Amino acid sequence: MKQRIVIGALLVECNHFGGIPTDLNSFKRTQYITGQDVLEIADGTLGGYYDVLSPRAGDIEVIPTIAATACPGGPVTTRAYSAIKQQILTGISEAISEGPVAGVLLALHGAAAVDGIPDLEGDLLESVRDLIGADVALVATLDLHAYMTEQMVSNSDVLVAWDTYPHRDAFETGQRGATALLDIVDGNLIPCMAMGITPVLVGAINGTTEGEGPFADTMRLAKRIEKRDDVYMTSAFLVHPYLDAPNMGGGGLVITNDDPDLACELATEITEYYWSRRHDLEPELIGVESAIERSLAHDGCVVLVETSDCCGGGAAGDSVQLLPHLMALTADIHSVIPVVDAHVAAECHKHSVGDEIMIEIGFRHDPDWGDPVPVCGTIIQLNDGVFTYRGGIWDRCEGHMGSSAVIKVGGVHVCVATHPTYEWCGEQYDAFEIDVSQMKIIVAKNPMNYGMAFSDYSDLMMVLDTRGPTPATCRHLPFQRITRPAFPWQDDFDEHNKVLTNC
Ligand SMILES: [Zn+2]
Missing domain, CATH: 3.40.50.2300 (Response regulator)
Incomplete structure (x- = not known):
């Protein structure tokens, strides 16, 4: 049998x-x-x-x-x-x-x-x-x-x-x-x-x-x-x-x-x-203003890592903390940033490529972490947000961002998706038909895979000290139920190893 x-x-x-x-x-x-x-x-x-x-x-x-x-x-x-x-x-x-x-x-x-x-x-x-x-x-x-x-x-x-x-x-x-x-x-x-x-x-x-x-x-x-x-x-x-x-x-x-x-x-x-x-x-972090300054002084493409808004860690992907900083740069400085905002994606799809749009974007799904940003730009891309993973645990599976759009605001390419998706190796930017090799600043919203995705284009990657549900350091998250003492809040304490067993 x-x-x-x-x-x-x-x-x-x-x-x-x-x-x-x-x-x-x-x-x-x-x-x-x-x-x-x-x-x-x-x-x-x-x-x-x-x-x-x-x-x-x-x-x-x-x-x-x-x-x-x-x-x-x-x-x-x-x-x-x-x-x-x-x-x-x-x-x-x-x-x-x-x-x-x-x-x-x-x-x-x-x-x-x-x-x-x-x-x-x-x-x-x-x-x-x-x-x-x-x-x-x-x-x-x-x-x-x-x-x-x-x-x-x-x-x-x-x-x-x-x-x-x-x-x-x-x-x-x-x-x-x-x-x-x-x-x-x-x-x-x-x-x-x-x-x-x-x-x-x-x-x-x-x-x-x-x-x-x-x-x-x-x-x-x-x-x-x-x-x-x-x-x-x-x-x-x-x-x-x-x-x-x-x-x-x-x-x-x-x-x-x-x-x-x-x-x-x-x-x-x-x-x-x-x-x-x-x-x-514990990581080394840099503030947003300093990171933008260093980016402008750097000869070549820079990756700004906003890990605090990582869809792969459960965040909504709707942070626009960096957007005003990018929009403040001159239009010849090309940058790209992903934002999940179902409302903005739907509004874009009521228009055609080439149309102007004025709309508030960001922090729509998880408003605890910031305020929306008003943008006025041109819709340069509309698509269905479907892509295929090139590795990782969903290798060769389809990813679904839902209705998606790119709004160009000055030099900023705002890639808007309806749904959050896991970032493996830049598949989302490819789906948006963004040529990252032409960007001065690439925003990546994950703590690890950005290296795999963008190291061919950039030799300067900075991890930002930003707020959100998936930050680079846990120090400032409002934990209530974890057992303390715990690192990084406490450091030297004796009882730091507990063994669980099934035998
Ligand atoms: Zn994992």
Whole structure:
């Protein structure tokens, strides 16, 4: 008789300080696939699952439920979560009613929240565990920006995260998760998982896993430990810091084959190392005025990084903090800035290319962070906002900005979208037909991928000290529910490493 494995995906990153609520339409714009069609997904994490599971088709049956992923945003609405959770739980229940289930394999993010539930994944994993019982294997793949909680760790057998940031290894992480599940099902692994957490809340500016850097070094340590014969698997986490929830922090996860003491010891080693690099994780920032001055003095193109309005971190993408500064420059200084503003996009689409438009733009979806800016410019582009990702976790998937337009105000190209989308490698500016090589100033609204997107055009990139729901430093965010002491508000304190375990 075949071993039966149920799979599903609910992957989204949420933000408690801003952004647009993540509703069912947010998922439907990105990925919302049910039933047997889930088995057709060839890329990303689920593609990695099938790559491992398909060769075992003779003795493994894969039972799909749902694949739901969305651009980061505000917390998932109760209605959307209930609908997706129900699809997963009903799929598992129906599978159980037809015969024994050997395992459940879920592609999650780890930093999703629901209205009233700060830890979506913990809630989901506990519900799945309640349904399948203690003896059925439960494995979940995560983003390395997961908010790791007791509820997640205690209810799963194996948790495994991407090893890369920028996130290039969704497929490989899927392979690792599926391999772990098969090892448990085949009786080769009794997973003992320990997760060290240290209360370090930092933005992702210095969080790359490539080249030199504090998190790259942490990841390398974790991967060195993974090579040991007595270690099964490791991950390192830099928590998505824009959730206001208890016991937030990053650190190391170690899975051994039935050796709890070793798992705890090595998870502590990774986590202590991560703690030791906390000061290196805080970024160097520059004020907007100084950045504009330096830009004008610089010979060549400059990237201004407004990470505080990062759609990929859950912000609405509607900040216009930089716009007045760009509009104040002479018209021969060409610049480009993205702004999500559904109203302005719709108004532009009532016009034609070449028309003049006078309108207030920005801070429409998340008005807590600033005021709209009046603009008077020419519509130079109207389109449907569809593009194709060239990498990352949505590699080759379509992205949907909705009705989109470019308004030219002096030398400023204001790229207006209806919906926020994740920025990978400049796909949005390409969709707007912006030739970034002709720009003096490129505004990028993400903390990491801008390097990948624009390093061919610019040798000066400055991270701005601006306000918003995804700032470069967490120092000024109005946290209420995090557990303190925590870095960067407090520094030297003894109790900075807590270990969660499932064994
Ligand atoms: Zn991430």
